Amino acid sequence: MVTAALVKELRERTGAGMMDCKKVLSETDGDLEKASELLRERGIAKAAKKSGRVAAEGMVEAYISEDGKVGAIVEVNSETDFVAKNQEFRTFVMDIAKQVVKNNPKTVEDLLQEPAIFEEGKTVNEALIGKIATIGENISIRRFARFETTDGLIEKYIHGDGKIAVLVNMTSGSKELAKDVCMQIAAARPEFVSREQVPAERLEKEKEILKAQTMNEGKPEAIAEKIVMGRINKFYEEICLVDQEFVKDPSQKVSNILKDAKVVEFARFETGEGIEKKEENFAEEVMKQLK
Numbered sequence: 002m003v004t005a006a007l008v009k010e011l012r013e014r015t016g017a018g019m020m021d022c023k024k025v026l027s028e029t030d031g032d033l034e035k036a037s038e039l040l041r042e043r044g045i046a047k048a049a050k051k052s053g054r055v056a057a058e059g060m061v062e063a064y065i066s067e068d069g070k071v072g073a074i075v076e077v078n079s080e081t082d083f084v085a086k087n088q089e090f091r092t093f094v095m096d097i098a099k100q101v102v103k104n105n106p107k108t109v110e111d112l113l114q115e116p117a118i119f120e121e122g123k124t125v126n127e128a129l130i131g132k133i134a135t136i137g138e139n140i141s142i143r144r145f146a147r148f149e150t151t152d153g154l155i156e157k158y159i160h161g162d163g164k165i166a167v168l169v170n171m172t173s174g175s176k177e178l179a180k181d182v183c184m185q186i187a188a189a190r191p192e193f194v195s196r197e198q199v200p201a202e203r204l205e206k207e208k209e210i211l212k213a214q215t216m217n218e219g220k221p222e223a224i225a226e227k228i229v230m231g232r233i234n235k236f237y238e239e240i241c242l243v244d245q246e247f248v249k250d251p252s253q254k255v256s257n258i259l260k261d262a263k264v265v266e267f268a269r270f271e272t273g274e275g276i277e278k279k280e281e282n283f284a285e286e287v288m289k290q291l292k
Contacts, residue, residue, distance in 0.1 A: 003027050015040050042213035058082045059143075060091065060163030061270040064098035065155055072155035073101035074168040075145040076270045080138045085163065085272075090140070093132050094163075100125060101145045109142055146268035153265065158183030166270045174262030184248065185255060186269050191242040194264050199240065207236050242267070 003026040011022040011033060017040050029035040059078035066072070077094045079085050096119040097112075106112040113126035120128040125142075133140050148155055148170040156179030158167045167183040185191075193199055211232045215225040238244045242264060243256040250258075 003031055007031055007033065011036055011040075038210055041210050043217055058085050059140075059272055060085050060094055061159070061166035061272050062091075062094045062098050062163060063157035063159060063166045063168050064095060064102055065157055066102055069154055070151065071102050071147070071149045072157060072168050072170070073098045073145055073147045074157070074166050074268050074270055075101060076143045076166075076272065078141050078143050078273065078276070079136075084136055084138045084140075087136060090132070090136060091163070093128075093140075097125070097142060097145070101147050105147060105149075106145075109144065112142065112145070144270070146270075148266060148268075150265070154179055156180055156183055158187055160184075160187050164272050167267065169267045170265040172263040172265060174259070178258070178262060181247075181249065181258065182242075182255070182264060182267075185245065186242065186267055188248045189242075189245050190269065191245060191267075192240040193242065194267065195243050196237050196241050199237070204233075208233065211236075 003023060007026055008019060008022045011017070011026060012019060014033070015022070015037055021040060022036070025036040025039045026033075029039060058081050059076065061074065061076045063072060063074040075094065075098045077090075077097060079090060084090055096117075100106075100115065100118050101112065103118055104112075104115055106115060113124065113129070115125050117123050117125045117128045120131070123131070129140060129142065146168060148168060150170055150172075153170060153172045154174065154176065156169050156171070156176060158180060159165070160167075165187050167186045169179055169183050169186065171179050171182070208229055211229045212225055215228045215232075216222065220228060234244075238246070243254065243259065245255050247253045247255050247258050
C-alpha cells in the first residue's frame with residue numbers, strides 16, 4: 002500500500018514531484034529503493050546519491066595529538082541546538098575526541114566502558130550519565146573515526162561551529178595543502194579517495210541505472226553503451242575525491258593540486274546526518290504544559 006508518508010519520503014530523497022513519486026511507488030509495491038532507481042532511470046530524479054536528512058542536534062569535533070601523528074573525529078548528539086552551544090557540552094565532546102586519540106577504542110561500546118581520562122574514577126559511560134544529569138537533556142556518543150600515521154600528516158577542518166568536521170590522513174604535503182583537502186571534502190562530499198575504492202557492485206548498479214535512463218531517452222542500445230561510459234566518468238567526479246574539481250580553482254582536479262602527495266583516508270561527519278528527528282509542534286507542546 003502506498004501511503005502519504007512513503008510519497009513524502011521519496012520526494013525528500015529524490016526531489017521528484019508528488020504524482021511521479023506516487024506512480025513509481027505503486028509500480029514497485031512501495032519499495033523505496035526500487036522506486037528511487039526507477040525515477041532516476043526515467044530521468045525524473047537527478048540525484049546520484051541519497052543523503053540522509055540532517056535533523057538531529059549536537060556537534061562534531063576533531064582532535065589531533067600534539068605530535069600530529071594521531072587524530073580522531075567524533076559526533077555527539079543532543080536533543081536541542083541550544084544544548085549544542087553549551088560550553089560544558091562542547092568541552093565534553095572535545096574530551097571524547099581526546100579519549101579516542103589516546104586509547105584507540107574499537108567501537109562506541111568499548112569507548113563507553115573505558116576509564117575516562119577527563120574525569121577521574123569514572124568510566125566514559127558514567128561521565129556521560131553525569132553530563133545528562135547536569136545538562137538536563139539526553140546526550141549520546143554516536144560515532145568516531147581515528148587515524149594514525151608514522152611519517153605522514155593528519156589535518157582537520159571544522160565548519161559551521163561544529164556542524165561539519167573533516168579529518169584527513171596524508172602521506173606527505175604541507176599543512177596548507179592538507180587544510181585545502183579538508184575543505185574540499187567538507188564542501189564536495191566525496192565518498193571515496195579514488196576510483197579503485199568504489200565497490201564493483203556499486204559501479205554495476207550505476208551502469209544499469211544509467212543504461213536504462215539512456216534507453217528511456219530513446220537512444221539505441223549500441224549508442225547507449227557509449228553514452229553510459231561517458232556518464233560513468235561524471236559519476237566518478239561526484240564521488241571520488243581525486244577526480245573532483247578543486248573548489249578553490251575549478252579549472253583543476255584535486256589530483257593536480259595533490260601532485261606527489263597522497264590521501265590515505267578521510268572521514269567527513271555532519272551533525273545528525275541520516276537521523277530522523279521527531280517533528281514537534283512547539284505551540285501545542287506549550288499548551289499541553291499549561292494544561
